[in-house]
Amino acid sequence: MTEATPVAQKKPPTTMAAKKRQEAIAGYLFMAPALVIFLVFLIVPIAAAAYLSLTNWNGITPVFDEEAFSFVGLDNYSDLLRGYHTNEAGEVVKATTRQKDFFIALKNTTYYVLGVVPTQTILALILAVILNQRWLKAKGFFRTAFYFPSITSSVVISIIFMWMFTRGGLVNTTVQAILPNYESNNFVSWLDDPRGIIHILLEQFGVTRMTVGDWASNRVFGNTLWEWISGPSITMSTIMILNTWTTIGTMMVIFLASLQNIPGSVYEAAAIDGANAWQILRRITVPLLRPTTFFVVTLGLIGCFQVFDQVYVISSGGPAKTTYTIAYMVYLNGFDRSAMGLAAATAILLFAIIFTFTLLQRFIVKERANV
Amino acid sequence: MRKVHLLTMLVVLALVISGASAALARQQVTITLMGWSSSTAENDALMTQVDAFMAANSGIKVNVNLVPEYDPTIQAAFASGDPPNVFYVDSSRLPDWAEAGVLASGEGKIENLDEHYESLLEAFTYNGTLYCPPKDFSIMALQYNKDMFDAAGLDYPTPDWTWEDLRAAAEALTGTDAEGRTVLGLVTPPNFERWLPFLYQAGGSVLNEDWTEVTLDSDEAREALEFYVGMARDGIAGPPSKVDAGWGGEAFGQRRVAMAMEGNWVIKYLLDQFPDLNWGVTELPRHPSGGQATMVFTVCYGVAADNDYPEESWKLANFLTGPEGSTMVAEEGFGVIPPAKSAAEVWLQAISEEYGAGFLAGAPYAHKWQFPVGFGEVFDTFNAGLQLAFDGQALPEDVIVDTAAVAEEVLAR
Structure with missing residues (x-):
C-alpha cells in the first residue's frame, strides 16, 4: 500500500449532551464485567430467593418444572412470624413449631450478637493499641499470631475446639489441674449443656421456673417469657468464645491500620498539654477511630447474624435447640425439612434484620459524630 | 494458499474425529452413580462391584461419584434438573424424594424380589409403590x-x-x-x-x-x-x-x-x-x-425419574443388589449387612457368628426408620x-x- 487513503475522520460530538452520553456509555462499558458479576451472583439470587419465599417449593423437584411449586403469597412469612396461615378455603393451618423455632433462633442469635460483637470489638481495639506501642518488640510475630485464626478454615478450628471442649478434654483437665475441687464427675459439658447462663445465674439466687411466678409462663411469639430470658446456653457460649477468638485478628488488623493513620503530632500535642495515657486513649484515639469502629461493628454484626458453620460442625442446633441460629434454620428448613420456600422466607427475614441493624447503627454513629 | 489448505484439512479432520467419537458414544453409554463416601474399604468394594458390572456389560460405562455432604449435593442436582442416573436413597429420605417426583418407580423393574427381606422392601415402598432395591441395612441390637x-x-x-x-x-x-x-x-x-x-x-x-x-x-x-x-x-x-x-x-x-x-x-x-x-x-x-x-436403618439404589438411560440404570441397580453383586460385598464382611438373604449368610460367616448373629436376628421384626x-x-x-x-x-x-x-x-x- 503506497497510496494513503484518506481515513474518514470521525466527527467529534457537537453538543454537550451527546458528549456526556458518550462518556456514560464508555463508563458503563468499563464497569460491565463487574456489573455482570454483581448482577448474576448477587442481584439475581436475591431476587430468586425473594420470589421463592412466596412459594411452597420443596427444594427437590426441578425448579423449572411446571408443577414444581405453587404461589402461596405471604404464607411462609405468616408461619414464621404468627405461627399459622389461612388456606384458600379460609381455614387456619397451624405452624406453631415453625414460629417457635424461628424465634428460638432469633433469641439465640441475639444473645450471640450481644455477647460477641462488643467483646471482639473491645478486645481487638486493646490488642491493636498494644501492638501500636513503640516499645513493643517482635510486632510482626504478634500480628501474625493474632491474625492467624482468621485465615484458618472455620471448620478446622471448630473441630479443634470440639476436642478441647469435650467433657474429658483439654479445657476441663486444665481447670482440674488448677482447681483440685473440680472433680471429673462434675465437669461442665461445654458442648452438650442446654442450660442458659442467665438461668444458671438466677438459680444461684434461688430464682427458678417454680419460684419466679406465673408471669413467666406467658407466651410471646410461641416461647414463654422464662425461655426468652434464658441467656445463651453453655454450648452456645462455647461457640461464642470460639468465634470471638477467630475474628479478633481481622478486627485488630483493621484497627491497627487506622491507628497508624493518626498523625503523631496529635499525640505530641496531647502530651505537651499534660494528658496521661488513659486520657489520650479516651479523648484522642477512640474518637479518631470512630469511622473504623463503625466499620468493625458493622462487619461484626453481619458476621454474627450469619453464624452457621460453627453451629453446623459443633452442635447441629442442639442441645435442646439452644444453638439454632437464623442461618442454621435456613439450612434446616431447606435441606432437612424439604421446605425451600420457608427457607427462602427465613433468609429474607435475616436479610431484613441485618439491613435494619446496619442502618440503625449508621444513624447512631452519625448522631454521635454531630454532637 | 498453503495456509488455507492446511486449515481446510484441519477442519475436515476435526469433523471426522468428532463424527467417529459420536458413533462410538452411541455404542458406549455412560451413567453416573452418586453416593456418600464410607470407609475406604467399603468404597473399594463398591468399585470392585462396578468393575465387575462393566466387565459384564461392555456397552455401559459407570462413573462413580462419592461425595461428602451427600444430601445438599444431590438435592441441588435434583433441583437443577440434572440428577445422577443411580444414587443412594436413605429410607428416611424416601418419602421426600418420592413426593417430589424425582424417583423412578421400581414396579416391574426390580429383580430378585424374593431374595430380599420383607421389612426392607417395605421400607422402600411409599404410597403403594415400590421404588428401589435395598443396598444394605443395619439393625439395632x-x-x-x-x-x-x-x-x-x-x-x-x-x-x-x-x-x-x-x-x-x-x-x-x-x-x-x-x-x-x-x-x-x-x-x-x-x-x-x-x-x-x-x-x-x-x-x-x-x-x-x-x-x-x-x-x-x-x-x-x-x-x-x-x-x-x-x-x-x-x-x-x-x-x-x-x-x-x-x-x-x-x-x-x-x-x-x-x-x-x-x-x-x-x-x-x-x-x-x-x-x-x-x-x-x-x-x-x-x-x-x-x-x-x-x-432397621437401610439404604437403596434409587433410579432417577429424569433419566436418559433408565434401562441401563436399572441393570446396574439390580446387579449391585442381586445375589452375585451383594455377595461380593458380603465376603468383605463390612459393618453393613448386604440386602440379599443368601448374601446375608455369607456376611455372617465373614464377620463371625459371634458378632453378627445378634444383629441379623432382628431383621424379621425390625421397624423401618x-x-x-x-x-x-x-x-x-x-x-x-x-x-x-x-x-x-x-x-x-x-x-x-x-x-x-x-x-x-x-x-x-
Missing part, C-alpha cells in the same frame, strides 16, 4: 461388655431379657472405674430413633397404619419414655456426652458404659479401634409383656424435650404431648 458382666457376677444378656432385666443389670453395672471416672450401665442417646424400639416394644406407635392419624399420645408411649428417661434420672444410664463420648459406640469402646444399643456399624468400629475389648451382642430386650421390636415429609420438626421437638428430660427440666409426659401436637400439625399441612 444390645452390645455388652463381657468383662464388666463377669466382674459384677452377672449372666450375659439373652434375647429373652425384659426391661426389668436391663434395668437391674444397668443398676448393678453402674459405678466408677480404676481412674475414678463414672461408668454407666447403659448409654441412651437423646434421639427419637433410639427410643422408638422401646415405644414399639410397649405396643405403642407414632402414627396409624396409613399415616393419617397421630397415635403417639398414648399410655404405651408414656411408659416407654418414662422407662428410658427414668434410667438416666436414676443415674444408671445417660447420653454419650455424660461419659465424655461423641456417640454410643465410642462410650462403649472406652469402657465408660457396660451396655450400648447400636446398629451393626459398630462391629467394624469396635474391632478396629478397641481390639482388646471383650464384648458380645444380642437382640434388644423385650417389654415385660413380651413385645419385641428393633429398628421412615416418617412423612416434614417430620424433621417432630424429631427435633422430641430430641430437644428428651435432652431436657434427661436433665430433669422437662417431664416425659410433657415431651410426649408436645411431640404429638407437632406431629398433628405437620400431618395436617
Whole structure:
C-alpha cells in the first residue's frame, strides 16, 4: 500500500449532551464485567430467593418444572412470624413449631450478637493499641499470631475446639489441674449443656421456673417469657468464645491500620498539654477511630447474624435447640425439612434484620459524630 | 494458499474425529452413580462391584461419584434438573424424594424380589409403590461388655431379657472405674430413633397404619419414655456426652458404659479401634409383656425419574443388589449387612457368628426408620424435650404431648 487513503475522520460530538452520553456509555462499558458479576451472583439470587419465599417449593423437584411449586403469597412469612396461615378455603393451618423455632433462633442469635460483637470489638481495639506501642518488640510475630485464626478454615478450628471442649478434654483437665475441687464427675459439658447462663445465674439466687411466678409462663411469639430470658446456653457460649477468638485478628488488623493513620503530632500535642495515657486513649484515639469502629461493628454484626458453620460442625442446633441460629434454620428448613420456600422466607427475614441493624447503627454513629 | 489448505484439512479432520467419537458414544453409554463416601474399604468394594458390572456389560460405562455432604449435593442436582442416573436413597429420605417426583418407580423393574427381606422392601415402598432395591441395612441390637458382666457376677444378656432385666443389670453395672471416672450401665442417646424400639416394644406407635392419624399420645408411649428417661434420672444410664463420648459406640469402646444399643456399624468400629475389648451382642430386650421390636436403618439404589438411560440404570441397580453383586460385598464382611438373604449368610460367616448373629436376628421384626415429609420438626421437638428430660427440666409426659401436637400439625399441612 503506497497510496494513503484518506481515513474518514470521525466527527467529534457537537453538543454537550451527546458528549456526556458518550462518556456514560464508555463508563458503563468499563464497569460491565463487574456489573455482570454483581448482577448474576448477587442481584439475581436475591431476587430468586425473594420470589421463592412466596412459594411452597420443596427444594427437590426441578425448579423449572411446571408443577414444581405453587404461589402461596405471604404464607411462609405468616408461619414464621404468627405461627399459622389461612388456606384458600379460609381455614387456619397451624405452624406453631415453625414460629417457635424461628424465634428460638432469633433469641439465640441475639444473645450471640450481644455477647460477641462488643467483646471482639473491645478486645481487638486493646490488642491493636498494644501492638501500636513503640516499645513493643517482635510486632510482626504478634500480628501474625493474632491474625492467624482468621485465615484458618472455620471448620478446622471448630473441630479443634470440639476436642478441647469435650467433657474429658483439654479445657476441663486444665481447670482440674488448677482447681483440685473440680472433680471429673462434675465437669461442665461445654458442648452438650442446654442450660442458659442467665438461668444458671438466677438459680444461684434461688430464682427458678417454680419460684419466679406465673408471669413467666406467658407466651410471646410461641416461647414463654422464662425461655426468652434464658441467656445463651453453655454450648452456645462455647461457640461464642470460639468465634470471638477467630475474628479478633481481622478486627485488630483493621484497627491497627487506622491507628497508624493518626498523625503523631496529635499525640505530641496531647502530651505537651499534660494528658496521661488513659486520657489520650479516651479523648484522642477512640474518637479518631470512630469511622473504623463503625466499620468493625458493622462487619461484626453481619458476621454474627450469619453464624452457621460453627453451629453446623459443633452442635447441629442442639442441645435442646439452644444453638439454632437464623442461618442454621435456613439450612434446616431447606435441606432437612424439604421446605425451600420457608427457607427462602427465613433468609429474607435475616436479610431484613441485618439491613435494619446496619442502618440503625449508621444513624447512631452519625448522631454521635454531630454532637 | 498453503495456509488455507492446511486449515481446510484441519477442519475436515476435526469433523471426522468428532463424527467417529459420536458413533462410538452411541455404542458406549455412560451413567453416573452418586453416593456418600464410607470407609475406604467399603468404597473399594463398591468399585470392585462396578468393575465387575462393566466387565459384564461392555456397552455401559459407570462413573462413580462419592461425595461428602451427600444430601445438599444431590438435592441441588435434583433441583437443577440434572440428577445422577443411580444414587443412594436413605429410607428416611424416601418419602421426600418420592413426593417430589424425582424417583423412578421400581414396579416391574426390580429383580430378585424374593431374595430380599420383607421389612426392607417395605421400607422402600411409599404410597403403594415400590421404588428401589435395598443396598444394605443395619439393625439395632444390645452390645455388652463381657468383662464388666463377669466382674459384677452377672449372666450375659439373652434375647429373652425384659426391661426389668436391663434395668437391674444397668443398676448393678453402674459405678466408677480404676481412674475414678463414672461408668454407666447403659448409654441412651437423646434421639427419637433410639427410643422408638422401646415405644414399639410397649405396643405403642407414632402414627396409624396409613399415616393419617397421630397415635403417639398414648399410655404405651408414656411408659416407654418414662422407662428410658427414668434410667438416666436414676443415674444408671445417660447420653454419650455424660461419659465424655461423641456417640454410643465410642462410650462403649472406652469402657465408660457396660451396655450400648447400636446398629451393626459398630462391629467394624469396635474391632478396629478397641481390639482388646471383650464384648458380645444380642437382640434388644423385650417389654415385660413380651413385645419385641428393633429398628432397621437401610439404604437403596434409587433410579432417577429424569433419566436418559433408565434401562441401563436399572441393570446396574439390580446387579449391585442381586445375589452375585451383594455377595461380593458380603465376603468383605463390612459393618453393613448386604440386602440379599443368601448374601446375608455369607456376611455372617465373614464377620463371625459371634458378632453378627445378634444383629441379623432382628431383621424379621425390625421397624423401618421412615416418617412423612416434614417430620424433621417432630424429631427435633422430641430430641430437644428428651435432652431436657434427661436433665430433669422437662417431664416425659410433657415431651410426649408436645411431640404429638407437632406431629398433628405437620400431618395436617
